[in-house]
Amino acid sequence: MANDASKPEPTPPPTDTKKKEKPREPWPPKFIVLDLPERNMMALEVSANAIQGLRNNPNVISVEPDEKRYLYSTQYEPGKPYGISQVQADLLSDGAAGSRTLCIIDSGYDLGHPDLPQTNVSGSFDAGTGNWYTDENGHGTHVAGTIAALTNGEGVVGVLPNGQINLHIVKVFAESGWAYSSSLIAATDECVTAGAQVINMSLGGSRASKAEERAFTNLANAGVLSVAAAGNDGNTRHSYPASYASVVSVAAVDANEQIASFSQQTDQVELAAPGVSVLSSVPRGTGEKVELTVANTQYTATSIDGALPIIATGALAACGIADAACTNVANQVCLIERGVVSFAEKVQACEAGGGVGAVIYNNEPGELLATLGDYAASIPAVGISAADGATLLTQLGSSTSVGSATSDWAFFDGTSMASPHVAGVAALVWSYHTTCSNQDIRTALTNTAKDLGTSGKDNAYGYGLVQAKAAVDYLDSYGCSGNGGDNTGGGDTGGEDGSNPGSGKGNGKGGKK
Incomplete structure (x- = not known):
């Protein structure tokens, strides 16, 4: 802004006729955006050269940028759940996401849903659970929407909203919502066969399996990044596969970035993401x-x-x-x-x-x-x-x-809703740096997470809220090797148990998954 202390339209300094000058900006400027004569002020749109001229004008007290101001209330954009902004997914393009394949191990996928991709989606038939492109439970379709719901003017948008990401669906849960750890191991093999770099598992069980742990260790060694829900029991017990050292364990936070009351808090929690009142797709009409x-x-x-x-x-x-x-x-x-x-x-x-x-x-x-x-x-x-x-x-x-x-949409609660935010962000970040390893991506996510709760890593939030753009910026600056080490820890083991998604049906008033 220019502030005139003496009169509304200050006169420019006289021209020195002894030397030839570059043409001057006209005065008064042609681009008066706003005139405030009662305050002896003007808002102008002028060139950089004119700004210096105004600063040198003895009739002008001061010149400063006309700073932007924003409403301090938050109104979530129609179609954009709060979590998309919270994890910075809306600050990046997913135009290169076609280089990545994300595998969703869950209850299926409502192929034909108006808000979900119909192309770049694959899966396989399972005699025990049925066709991958149906979803009797609703859980898998909700997870898929958080990852990949389309920018199409209806419903919601996902972390990767432009239909570029390759999705592979492995249906291990029927309507009953439970399966065995062996089924989960077999499902990860299908993910690998499909070429997946990232696997999302919004599921878990209270007991570890040595065979399952070995399977996920092998996946990590093969370059796959596995992401799983930390658990919904609201206690300090470990949940598996999330608590294996080779798997990223994801806690749930709400729209105010506060830990959810149901989110399990352990030393294996690595990242946090939105998991309370998450709006996403569900099988049509449900x-x-x-x-x-x-x-x-x-x-x-x-x-x-x-x-x-x-x-x-x-x-x-x-x-x-x-x-x-x-x-x-x-x-x-x-x-x-x-x-x-x-x-x-x-x-x-x-x-x-x-x-x-x-x-x-x-x-x-x-x-x-x-x-x-x-x-x-x-x-x-x-x-x-x-x-x-x-x-x-x-x-x-x-x-x-x-x-x-x-x-065709519903609100769900659960660490099941948090996990796909992180899996989607991992695939998005990886699409910008395809030569990085799974561990490089994992380190970038933990090193750039927004620290919440107790300073540093803690059992509630892990390293903090996952941040997509911050991770890309980190890799842009430091390369795949980054400037940090391996930020993961070891997981407890013992016993065998089935793996199952959280209980409860979601609906318009919320269901924990």
């Missing part, structure tokens, strides 16, 4: 979209089991605790406080008054998770936090849209 919009403002809501899965609209009306039939709510959406009577009775009170939908707000901190039990409501109903309930009490009479509908 997800749930929960909606609550009041006065054109969207609010976070949870569906209530037993409510009618439709979207209803009407003015927002208060119904207090709803321990009796609501009054003056006909054709309106009932706003109800939790407490005294059951959720089913509250919804019935709204129905009795002619309400078209119900919004029940919590009476304690946190989100509201509710069910109507055996009651099948004739209206939609959702739950919200106490804080949002207090806000909506000031919005009575406002136009409201409430309810739920089937969707």
Whole structure:
């Protein structure tokens, strides 16, 4: 900015006629972006030469850049889950990702999903679990979306969103969601046969297997980078294969970069990534979209089991605790406080008054998770936090849209959701430096992770939140050998156990995987 201390339009210094000069910038400048005469200031768009001229002008007090300012509130872009920015995947192009193959060992892949790649995807039939291109469980399709959901104007985007990465799907889990460690070993062989450089395993078990450990050691020696979920038990026990020294163990953090309560904390945790309320693809028609919009403002809501899965609209009306039939709510959406009577009775009170939908707000901190039990409501109903309930009490009479509908996307919680962020970032970073080894990539990821929690490596976050661009910059600066050593540690062993993804079905209100 230029600040004029004496008059709105300062006169340029006189020309020295004794020597020939280069043509001067016109004065006043042609590119006045903003004129603030009451402050004796102008915002100008001028050349670098003109800037120095302004600084030399005795009628100008100061010249400085017109700095950018940003909103300090965070609104996640439609279609871009918070995790994509959190791991810096949106700061890099995946244009060269066709040089990498990422193998997903999971429950299958919904081939034909509108948000998932249909080309550059392969897999193989398994007599025990069925075709790789079906997914009765939903877990594998969600994982695949975090890695590779397309930039196509609908749904979400993944870490590698332009359909360049080669995916190979190995289906070891059917709808039941469990398998043996031997099946996992066989699956890794299929990954190698398919030419995979990176393997994602959003799965695990509480006991180690010596055969499995040898298999992953051999994979590492063969140049494959294996990534696995740290576990969802919220304790300090090791989970396998994540806790083998040859495997990258991934913890889960939320949108505020805080460790998830369910994320297992051990000395083998190496990296952290988004794993709480992660929105991604699920088999078509199996997800749930929960909606609550009041006065054109969207609010976070949870569906209530037993409510009618439709979207209803009407003015927002208060119904207090709803321990009796609501009054003056006909054709309106009932706003109800939790407490005294059951959720089913509250919804019935709204129905009795002619309400078209119900919004029940919590009476304690946190989100509201509710069910109507055996009651099948004739209206939609959702739950919200106490804080949002207090806000909506000031919005009575406002136009409201409430309810739920089937969707091709859903929110899941779990270290299963964190692992594919890291696997995707590993493949993305490796596509920039294809001559690096798997250990070079692993070291780059750990050396550039964003340190969270206790300073340095800790059992909750490991080395910290994985950062894609920082890792590429590190390799650009230091080369594949980098300036650090092997940052991995040894894993505990003992016993044999099956490997299985975390329990629970995901839906619009979240399911831990």
